[in-house]
Amino acid sequence: MKRPTPAVWAALTAVLVGAACITLSPYFHWVTSWPAGATLPVTSWIGTGLTAAFELLKPLARTISTLLSYPMMFANTVLVNSPYSLTIGILTALGWYLGGIRLTLLVVSGLGFVLFSGYWIASMNTLALVFVSVPFALLVGFAVGLLANEFKSINRVVETTLDVMQTVPTFAYLTPLLLLFGFGPVVGLIASIIYAAPPMARNVMLGLQRVEPEIKEAAIMNGATRVQQLFLIEVPSAVRQIMVGVNQTIMAALSMVIIAAVIGGFNDIGWEVLLTMRKAAFGQSLVAGLVIVIFAILADRMSGALAQSEVRYSWRIALAVVLVSVALATVERSLLPGPDSYSAFKGLAAAADSYLNAFTAANGLVLDAVKNGAMFFVLLPLKIGLGQAVLPFTWGFMWTKWMSAAVYAVFGVVAVVMALRGSAVLGLSLLIVSGVMIVGIANLPWPFMLVSLGALGWVAGGPKLAAFAVTMIMAILLMGLWEPALLSLYLCTAAVSVCVVLGGLIGLVSSVSPATWSVVRPVCDFFQTIPLFVFLIPVLMFFQIGEFSAFLAICAYAIVPMVRYTYHGLTSTPEELLEAAVASGASDWQVMREVRIPYSLPTILLGLNQTVLYAFSMLVIAALIGTTDLGQQIYLALGQGDVGLGVAAGAAMAILALVADRLVQAFAMKQRQALGL
Amino acid sequence: MNKVSKLVSTCAVLTLLSGAAYAAELGAVDEPIKLAINEWTGQQITTRIAGQMLQAAGYKVEYVTAGYQNMWQAVSEGQIDAALEVWGSNVTEQYKQLNKEGKVEDLGELGLVAREGFAYPAHVAELCPGLPKWEALKDCASVFATAETLPEGRLVDYPGEWGTPGADRIKALGLPFKAIPAGSEGALAAEFKASVERKKPLVAVFWQPHWAIAAYDLKFVELPEGKQECFDDPAYGPNKDATGDCDFIPTRVFKAAWPGLKEKWPAAYEILKGLKLSTEEQQPLMGAVDVDGKSAEDVTQTWIEANSAAWKPVVEAATK
Numbered sequence: 001m002k003r004p005t006p007a008v009w010a011a012l013t014a015v016l017v018g019a020a021c022i023t024l025s026p027y028f029h030w031v032t033s034w035p036a037g038a039t040l041p042v043t044s045w046i047g048t049g050l051t052a053a054f055e056l057l058k059p060l061a062r063t064i065s066t067l068l069s070y071p072m073m074f075a076n077t078v079l080v081n082s083p084y085s086l087t088i089g090i091l092t093a094l095g096w097y098l099g100g101i102r103l104t105l106l107v108v109s110g111l112g113f114v115l116f117s118g119y120w121i122a123s124m125n126t127l128a129l130v131f132v133s134v135p136f137a138l139l140v141g142f143a144v145g146l147l148a149n150e151f152k153s154i155n156r157v158v159e160t161t162l163d164v165m166q167t168v169p170t171f172a173y174l175t176p177l178l179l180l181f182g183f184g185p186v187v188g189l190i191a192s193i194i195y196a197a198p199p200m201a202r203n204v205m206l207g208l209q210r211v212e213p214e215i216k217e218a219a220i221m222n223g224a225t226r227v228q229q230l231f232l233i234e235v236p237s238a239v240r241q242i243m244v245g246v247n248q249t250i251m252a253a254l255s256m257v258i259i260a261a262v263i264g265g266f267n268d269i270g271w272e273v274l275l276t277m278r279k280a281a282f283g284q285s286l287v288a289g290l291v292i293v294i295f296a297i298l299a300d301r302m303s304g305a306l307a308q309s310e311v312r313y314s315w316r317i318a319l320a321v322v323l324v325s326v327a328l329a330t331v332e333r334s335l336l337p338g339p340d341s342y343s344a345f346k347g348l349a350a351a352a353d354s355y356l357n358a359f360t361a362a363n364g365l366v367l368d369a370v371k372n373g374a375m376f377f378v379l380l381p382l383k384i385g386l387g388q389a390v391l392p393f394t395w396g397f398m399w400t401k402w403m404s405a406a407v408y409a410v411f412g413v414v415a416v417v418m419a420l421r422g423s424a425v426l427g428l429s430l431l432i433v434s435g436v437m438i439v440g441i442a443n444l445p446w447p448f449m450l451v452s453l454g455a456l457g458w459v460a461g462g463p464k465l466a467a468f469a470v471t472m473i474m475a476i477l478l479m480g481l482w483e484p485a486l487l488s489l490y491l492c493t494a495a496v497s498v499c500v501v502l503g504g505l506i507g508l509v510s511s512v513s514p515a516t517w518s519v520v521r522p523v524c525d526f527f528q529t530i531p532l533f534v535f536l537i538p539v540l541m542f543f544q545i546g547e548f549s550a551f552l553a554i555c556a557y558a559i560v561p562m563v564r565y566t567y568h569g570l571t572s573t574p575e576e577l578l579e580a581a582v583a584s585g586a587s588d589w590q591v592m593r594e595v596r597i598p599y600s601l602p603t604i605l606l607g608l609n610q611t612v613l614y615a616f617s618m619l620v621i622a623a624l625i626g627t628t629d630l631g632q633q634i635y636l637a638l639g640q641g642d643v644g645l646g647v648a649a650g651a652a653m654a655i656l657a658l659v660a661d662r663l664v665q666a667f668a669m670k671q672r673q674a675l676g677l
Numbered sequence: 678m679n680k681v682s683k684l685v686s687t688c689a690v691l692t693l694l695s696g697a698a699y700a701a702e703l704g705a706v707d708e709p710i711k712l713a714i715n716e717w718t719g720q721q722i723t724t725r726i727a728g729q730m731l732q733a734a735g736y737k738v739e740y741v742t743a744g745y746q747n748m749w750q751a752v753s754e755g756q757i758d759a760a761l762e763v764w765g766s767n768v769t770e771q772y773k774q775l776n777k778e779g780k781v782e783d784l785g786e787l788g789l790v791a792r793e794g795f796a797y798p799a800h801v802a803e804l805c806p807g808l809p810k811w812e813a814l815k816d817c818a819s820v821f822a823t824a825e826t827l828p829e830g831r832l833v834d835y836p837g838e839w840g841t842p843g844a845d846r847i848k849a850l851g852l853p854f855k856a857i858p859a860g861s862e863g864a865l866a867a868e869f870k871a872s873v874e875r876k877k878p879l880v881a882v883f884w885q886p887h888w889a890i891a892a893y894d895l896k897f898v899e900l901p902e903g904k905q906e907c908f909d910d911p912a913y914g915p916n917k918d919a920t921g922d923c924d925f926i927p928t929r930v931f932k933a934a935w936p937g938l939k940e941k942w943p944a945a946y947e948i949l950k951g952l953k954l955s956t957e958e959q960q961p962l963m964g965a966v967d968v969d970g971k972s973a974e975d976v977t978q979t980w981i982e983a984n985s986a987a988w989k990p991v992v993e994a995a996t997k
Contacts, residue, residue, distance in 0.1 A: 178751075182750075182751070182754065183743070183747075183748065183750060183751030183756040183757065184751075184756065261742075261744075262744045263743075263744050263747050264714075264741065264742040264744045264748065266741075266742060267742050274716060277863040278716050278862045278866070279718075279866060279967060280863050280866035280867040280870055346970070357874045360871055360874045360875060361874040364875040372824050375824055375825070376824065393827060394824075533863075536861075536863060537863060537867050540867035540868065540871070541867050541870060541874075544823070544868060544871065545833060545857055545858075545859055545860065545868060546825055546857070547825075624860035624861040624863070624864060626836070626859050626861075628837075632858075635838045635860075636837050636838050638747070638838065639746055639837075640769060640838070641749070641750075641770055641771025641774070642770070
């Protein structure tokens, strides 16, 4: 028998600590719940500290706020006061010039929908916000990406910062932002820049990293300066990846529109969505939400055409379109109805509502069965463990201590047998999984979590990662947010597992079948940009307030990056590699397995990272359904104007996401090294 | 204090001396008074009525959409000048804090008679025949039970940030129920909607005036009468060992303003202070907006034109 590897020791330690926790927990209460006396008043420290700091920073912040309000007001005035025929005309002309007849039709029908929905003025307010926030976010993201690429030493710091920017939910720092920057749309603008810049930075970093070394060397040999190398050679060759970043930034900025509305300050389309959501008026909120989706799709396709295709269409036609629209605009006030007088989709909205009602009424039993099935047999066991979830009422029998003992015995034997056969880690891991299944994620004792995460970190990334994981988890414990944190962990674990499997599959199918992708792509755009508030209503009507509804809402949002990045990774394999594989007689499936998947692994892993982060960021929206996890704490803080609790709960959420992400990434890295990639 | 406002207040004093009783100066008529428009229809109606009263007095008015939870900092800094329908039941801690520090001024009650309680759609009375008597809930708990709450009944509570009145009352009254916090007002409305469509049992903490009361034919459970004693003295109410074993005390609905309002627009301050709107006045207007789909602007304008007797005296008292 070989000497035990560190992984075996780690797994063994986790098993022993877990076993100790299970035996001790009936006698010592502190094993399962962190003693309240050991909680530091961190939230009130943060509250006082930040409030003091804000008093200092306030003048500066208010200046920034004033400065930002100028471009914002300018864009706002121009867009709101321009006659709509002129705005539509100019955008149509641009669409024609960039993308020919197809893009023209898209622009006309999209903007036509916006106009006829009666939300023209509101959507121009929204557009003003996006017009200002996207360039800022792109600029910030690009600069950060470049810097991280130039100075490798700050790479890790930058990545952590980006993760934090994406994981600390906006609602958590809304109160602080309001205190600092004052009331109004500028706060929405700043929040939107904070949230939308990271995807750009990330993709710039990844794109520059993956520029072929030969290309770089060629530039150096030609005597280019560093700046020339960067901007003439490296950035252009990374443009495809960077465009993914641009696309994602635009999408993220549009998804933040709703946050800007929560603050208020101007009457935008997000505000309309909030109002209709409050009334549970699904149809009307869908129409308002679709307006945001339309803007996202138009911005995406136009920026795509601008960057990816060299073909430009006749500017004469474009000019003609503009001239016609100018002519129309001059008579608009007298001849055409005002932008607020349209309401073409009222009937449609009402139809959607009554369809939803009828559907709920007709399928009540089926919906209940789906919900109860998922709750009883998947979610609840995951949450509170088989030990508590298996009841006569649901499973038909009562879980007893003897059953737990039997399961442990069986898996213990399996572990020993597997250890003797040389796969001790797998055996011990199975034993741990069986333990988690019986105890449940929400009931995991904290000593076990500390030790096992530390051990995992050690195995995956050495002492540094282990220390990181342990300190971070300790921070949550000390803040006294352990219970909501475990609930968050449970919801996200469930959602991410489903998203990875389902999203990966959809991405895979899309990459081989363009027809599928042509359907999947707009659906992805739709889910990523429509304010998910819109879907809370039907989800609530089908499945009522509760965790299953929250779980579905998280899945709907977090699956998109998995699909997108899998697709993008699988389709961006260099032609030469594919040709070489085909020439050597590989079948389609072999090409996929041997060439495409390994080559695309880094991109897919980025997708996994994004899925984890998205799932955590969605917890806050899911709290509107009614959950009891960290997301709800953030709302409580928002309601009480409690700066400390908000920031602490946001930080705890970011910590969970970061630790999960770092562990996954470290294991993936190890795997890649093992495969020699 | 700047020169202009000094001048204004001097003028106000002079006017008083010259004999025009109790009326105030208009103040900075060229600057718009910014009124908060919050997320719910009733508030928007109240605000637009107030706005048109101010306009009738010769002011400019700007309506600023503002999140109800997040606007208090702005009110304390004068970025919003007044919020005209604030519910005592779910106003944030931040407001209480700022009000205590004198940074937000309470302008008195609006006149709405708000009621909160345990509400259920009318069809539920057939499923639990003892309703609306609260004792009926004891025997019907199993009717309201769901997968998550079994064997207890399910009571949908207010969103967490509004407090836990449902859970508190269940405990005090000893009801075999479990409180599930709704995440938002939309979630509450969706619950009622689904319950009515599917004819399923539901009881939730809710309030009126609200459009859903009429739309889903909601009734209130008759809990022991809510009085202050009930919250001070355990002996009051059916449970002799607990306080809070009774219905809600009627919520105070009031108006709040930036403290600088009084000085900058003295007459406007008087108008907003005098502003009253009753439940009977507001409810049909809410229906016209939420059920008939009219805009709040149109509805309030019609009301202002038709009911000058109700609001003119307030404006005149403040300006003449």
